[in-house]
Amino acid sequence: MARNETQKTDQLMAWNTSVAAALSETDKLRRLVRICDAVKTTVDICFSAAFVFHRQSAPSCIFDEVEDTGTDSDYVKFAYLLDPIYDRFLSDTLPEYCLMRDIAPDGFLSSEYFKKYYGQLGIHDEFYFNMKIGSGAMVHITFTRVQNRNRFTASEQEVLRALEPIVRSIVDDYWAAFALPLEENASETRKTHGAVTHAFQSFGASVLTEREREIVQLMLKGFSDKSTARILEISPGTVRNHKKSIFVKMDVTSQGQVFGLFLDTLANSEPVENRL
Numbered sequence: 001m002a003r004n005e006t007q008k009t010d011q012l013m014a015w016n017t018s019v020a021a022a023l024s025e026t027d028k029l030r031r032l033v034r035i036c037d038a039v040k041t042t043v044d045i046c047f048s049a050a051f052v053f054h055r056q057s058a059p060s061c062i063f064d065e066v067e068d069t070g071t072d073s074d075y076v077k078f079a080y081l082l083d084p085i086y087d088r089f090l091s092d093t094l095p096e097y098c099l100m101r102d103i104a105p106d107g108f109l110s111s112e113y114f115k116k117y118y119g120q121l122g123i124h125d126e127f128y129f130n131m132k133i134g135s136g137a138m139v140h141i142t143f144t145r146v147q148n149r150n151r152f153t154a155s156e157q158e159v160l161r162a163l164e165p166i167v168r169s170i171v172d173d174y175w176a177a178f179a180l181p182l183e184e185n186a187s188e189t190r191k192t193h194g195a196v197t198h199a200f201q202s203f204g205a206s207v208l209t210e211r212e213r214e215i216v217q218l219m220l221k222g223f224s225d226k227s228t229a230r231i232l233e234i235s236p237g238t239v240r241n242h243k244k245s246i247f248v249k250m251d252v253t254s255q256g257q258v259f260g261l262f263l264d265t266l267a268n269s270e271p272v273e274n275r276l
Helices: 002-024 028-039 084-090 112-117 154-162 164-188 190-202 210-220 225-232 236-250 255-267
Strands: 047-053 060-064 097-099 123-133 137-146
Touching: 002 028, 028 047, 028 060, 028 137, 028 164, 060 164, 084 123, 084 137, 097 154, 112 255, 123 154, 123 164, 137 164, 154 164, 164 190, 190 210, 190 255, 210 225, 210 236, 210 255, 225 236, 236 255
Parallel strands: none
Antiparallel strands: 047 060, 047 137, 097 123, 123 137
């Protein structure tokens, strides 16, 4: 018992020290990064990242410890369009805080999208803060655990939720300082967002029926045959029959090959006005 109390005291001291360091930062971006570092003193977290979601343009990356390459990641360029978190943001069904596994489609963890953009990074579990800001925008903060760690427990999630007010305060300060440049950046990426969206919505249009395209879109987002059937109000058997037809028409033998064709389509997409 005494050991647990000592551990809790040490943890509280680490949190207080880290928060004080964050609040001492005059740079609002550095302050946000430091408060996320402070969160790491309360539970085991490998990486953190923060993005701004916009409705009519690609997400803006605030910082990303997972893919800190100095250039825009594939996620910001186009992969966000298949992301269940971004999808839930657009439909106004994204909770204030949640786990990846609680909001992702039932087939997401075995999807080609997950394998390429989560699996390769070794991501095992993620906890999210989703904070509405400005006119329809949202700051999305990610806390990541990799595959050699356990999933977030219920008690750890409770701790993270308890920290939301201080994190929210820092996010509000950040937005007050950076709202204008972020919105200007969103305006610049609106054309690219339109091209990516058009590529997704029209993928396979030259050979597939409208129903087959609906099934492909849900498949790319990680929905299982059963969930796809429920959404489209058809039977799972009908979904499987459509997929067989899709594979024949697209000259592929697997969902992975369909995903590869879609990535090729994205790579060749361009703003709508350039196609006129």
